[in-house]
Amino acid sequence: MPFFPVSFEELIDRFAALPGIGRKSAQRLAFHVLAMPEGEAEAFAETILTARRSVHTCPVCQNLTDGEVCPVCADERRDRSVICVVAEPRDVASLERSREYRGVYHVLHGVLSPMSHVGPDDIRVAELVKRVAAGGVEEVIMATNPDTEGDATAMYIARLLKPFEVKVTRLAYGIPVGSNLEFTDDATLARALEGRREL
């Protein structure tokens, strides 16, 4: 016999299926939804749908956007001769917060990881090579996380871009090794951008 109404149990299940949410937290969230004014619950549901439907990747840099191209690619003042390559969209947010960078981005949506069967075809490497091949790019900054997979991905892409004679640099190890781009403070990120070195 279910202890809660079916639709309520279903809501608990939905929350519990989200990453990092256990059964007890899911129950608490579901109770919170019940206690919401109906308009707020509707807005919550609507936001989920709108975000899922309208957000897609920018055809230029592969970052998330709900416009034709992302705000960075659309910005005339950004320097198109420098491309900063990151693993995830959230890394763009981190770098933008440092206010140090005026170039454009390329989001790989992952890093090479033989252990998890992620190869070059599973991340947006081909799109980056195409951008560089199109010309006008002077420097590619590899800003993947400073861990084994991030380093390997950076080395792989550096080798791949060799024929195009662009400068390929790596963020300086101002970022504590083994840590995560996402959790690095703005000052450290700014330092890392400043001290970048050629690969």
Place this chain on the structure above:
Amino acid sequence: MPFFPVSFEELIDRFAALPGIGRKSAQRLAFHVLAMPEGEAEAFAETILTARRSVHTCPVCQNLTDGEVCPVCADERRDRSVICVVAEPRDVASLERSREYRGVYHVLHGVLSPMSHVGPDDIRVAELVKRVAAGGVEEVIMATNPDTEGDATAMYIARLLKPFEVKVTRLAYGIPVGSNLEFTDDATLARALEGRREL
């Protein structure tokens, strides 16, 4: 300048507004929603709406239900002469899990708390008195949490029910004092029901 598309930032805000979800977790949840198949995102949104719209309180015991009355009140085999009074719907779930109890429930939706300005009119006390006044009730088991507010609420209701000459009992202190009904294990709950004593 926003770092993410507006609808995506909105989704992060919605998640961050939920209890116990910080900004970083909200971002992770929002990314998870983006990565969902569209059908799953739709089902998630739909579940929120359905739960919020169809779940209401049972007119008899005030527990959550999506039917006319709750499953316990609808069950012919439950003993209507015993009412177990709990603070929250989740406490009904906890007691049902112990499989020790065959009576019906009354959910107060809160406890008396002068510090938080919660008085008798803010919780479902009047509905309980009405049920007892209607007759046929032999025992009322106070199963509020064994803390100051839970004890005070139990004492208050016991006094309120005195004129009706029903037996008012309190769950035995098998439950560790200062703890929470929600997190009590089934065996302890069964013991507490067994050893209940008259107030």
